[in-house]
Amino acid sequence: MSIEASPEVLEGLQHWRSLPPRQQPAWPDPDEVTRVTAELAGYPPLVFAGEADKLRHNLAQAAAGEAFVLQGGDCAETFAESTADRIRNKIRTILQMAAVLTYGASLPVVKMGRIAGQYAKPRSADMETRDGVTLPVYRGDAVNAHDFTPESRTPDPWRLQQAYHRSATTLNLVRAFTYGGFADLREVHQWNRGFMANPAYARYEVLANEIDRAMRFMRAAGADFDALRTVDLFSSHEALLLDYESAMTRIDSRSGLPYNTSAHFLWIGERTRQLDGPHVDLLSRVRNPLGVKLGPSSTADDALALADRLNPDNEPGRLTFITRMGAGRVREVLPGLVERFTAEGRTVTWVCDPMHGNTITSPSGYKTREFATVIDEVHGFFEVHHALGTVPGGLHVELTGDDVTEVLGGSEKVDDAGLARRYETLVDPRLNHQQSLEMAFDVAEMLRDH
Numbered sequence: 493m494s495i496e497a498s499p500e501v502l503e504g505l506q507h508w509r510s511l512p513p514r515q516q517p518a519w520p521d522p523d524e525v526t527r528v529t530a531e532l533a534g535y536p537p538l539v540f541a542g543e544a545d546k547l548r549h550n551l552a553q554a555a556a557g558e559a560f561v562l563q564g565g566d567c568a569e570t571f572a573e574s575t576a577d578r579i580r581n582k583i584r585t586i587l588q589m590a591a592v593l594t595y596g597a598s599l600p601v602v603k604m605g606r607i608a609g610q611y612a613k614p615r616s617a618d619m620e621t622r623d624g625v626t627l628p629v630y631r632g633d634a635v636n637a638h639d640f641t642p643e644s645r646t647p648d649p650w651r652l653q654q655a656y657h658r659s660a661t662t663l664n665l666v667r668a669f670t671y672g673g674f675a676d677l678r679e680v681h682q683w684n685r686g687f688m689a690n691p692a693y694a695r696y697e698v699l700a701n702e703i704d705r706a707m708r709f710m711r712a713a714g715a716d717f718d719a720l721r722t723v724d725l726f727s728s729h730e731a732l733l734l735d736y737e738s739a740m741t742r743i744d745s746r747s748g749l750p751y752n753t754s755a756h757f758l759w760i761g762e763r764t765r766q767l768d769g770p771h772v773d774l775l776s777r778v779r780n781p782l783g784v785k786l787g788p789s790s791t792a793d794d795a796l797a798l799a800d801r802l803n804p805d806n807e808p809g810r811l812t813f814i815t816r817m818g819a820g821r822v823r824e825v826l827p828g829l830v831e832r833f834t835a836e837g838r839t840v841t842w843v844c845d846p847m848h849g850n851t852i853t854s855p856s857g858y859k860t861r862e863f864a865t866v867i868d869e870v871h872g873f874f875e876v877h878h879a880l881g882t883v884p885g886g887l888h889v890e891l892t893g894d895d896v897t898e899v900l901g902g903s904e905k906v907d908d909a910g911l912a913r914r915y916e917t918l919v920d921p922r923l924n925h926q927q928s929l930e931m932a933f934d935v936a937e938m939l940r941d942h
């Protein structure tokens with residue numbers, strides 16, 4: 493039997509249209525946007541309500557310290573790079589990290605990609621000037637193209653449909669890889685041994701040997717490795733483009749409730765989390781698990797007000813705070829937020845984004861981050877939670893499975909001159925494959941030792 497939504501619920505889903513927009517593209521022709529979204533609204537869902545419910549349950553476990561979250565992927569996915577090789581490398585990196593973290597935490601790892609829909613970016617400025625020419629800024633492949641020409645930079649709403657199709661093909665591959673045997677733990681373990689073969693990572697040898705021994709123990713004890721051939725890898729992106737997110741919001745026939753079917757998990761960015769804004773309004777009305785980014789200027793009052801709006805029933809797993817304070821601020825700002833939530837009996841999953849508070853410009857002019865600073869914020873996040881006796885629920889990172897050079901440092905010591913070798917990101921710098929694994933080993937050591 494199919495349950496329908498009430499007229500109030502359907503009307504509420506349009507309320508965002510009356511609220512002040514932020515970070516939305518200046519589409520040249522609003523009628524064109526209406527045509528695009530009317531078509532989009534008839535497309536099949538990319539994800540199913542039951543899957544989002546499962547993820548909400550997993551995130552509730554993470555809030556309670558019974559699981560650990562790993563959310564990772566590009567700052568901005570691009571259409572050109574949503575190829576089989578790139579997607580496979582990214583999935584492999586996430587699976588490798590998850591295996592190491594599972595050992596370190598002795599907990600199941602909830603895996604989410606910034607993948608299959610991460611095509612829209614909030615920006616600091618609306619316009620970009622080069623050599624005296626000023627054009628609209630690049631806002632992600634769902635909006636415009638990166639080349640610096642008036643044609644490319646003009647927002648084109650038909651790109652929203654391309655974003656849908658690219659998300660669908662990416663998700664198809666994610667499902668094929670993760671349910672088709674590619675995620676086999678024995679295989680993932682072999683890849684990690686390959687990583688450890690590089691002497692640059694000798695300091696993680698003790699941990700790597702422990703994992704090796706644990707695998708041999710499991711085999712000897714008759715563990716069912718065939719049951720470990722499949723994993724869930726959930727999709728997520730920033731819910732930024734209201735026209736798209738609204739068109740992808742559908743009524744679940746089992747419950748009559750709205751779900752955003754563009755991804756399992758949606759987050760609201762630091763720039764669009766205003767309580768009276770359209771992003772908070774639209775997302776408050778869907779049942780998916782939600783995230784909100786919290787930067788260094790966040791107060792406990794802000795965070796509580798967001799929880800009142802987005803999780804009024806204090807349902808575990810519904811709300812994740814992704815804190816991105818910066819390495820220099822996390823130890824000072826995070827405790828006040830966590831303490832208030834604990835004192836008020838609020839449930840939230842605390843996840844650390846050590847990327848966005850630590851962005852710098854290198855002497856040669858690249859937008860970059862220092863690996864050591866990124867790691868320092870992660871350490872600060874754990875120190876705060878351990879001191880308060882609260883639960884550090886997971887990590888949110890910008891990464892790629894490829895051998896790019898966008899973040900400084902790491903054991904392979906990418907330096908300023910080295911950034912030029914393979915700097916490919918169109919927005920923020922990502923950890924490369926090796927830096928991602930190094931972070932996983934570092935965090936796993938910390939988790940094991942706690």
Ligand SMILES: O=C[C@H](O)[C@H](O)COP(=O)(O)O
Nearest residue numbers: 567613614615616617919920
């Ligand atoms: O990914 C995050 C933001 O979109 C990005 O950091 C904004 O970058 P900008 O300051 O270059 O606009």
Ligand SMILES: C=C(OP(=O)(O)O)C(=O)O
Nearest residue numbers: 567761762763785816848
């Ligand atoms: C835009 C992003 O982050 P924030 O909203 O935290 O700045 C992002 O995650 O790419």
Ligand SMILES: [Mn+2]
Nearest residue numbers: 567890919920
């Ligand atoms: Mn980013």
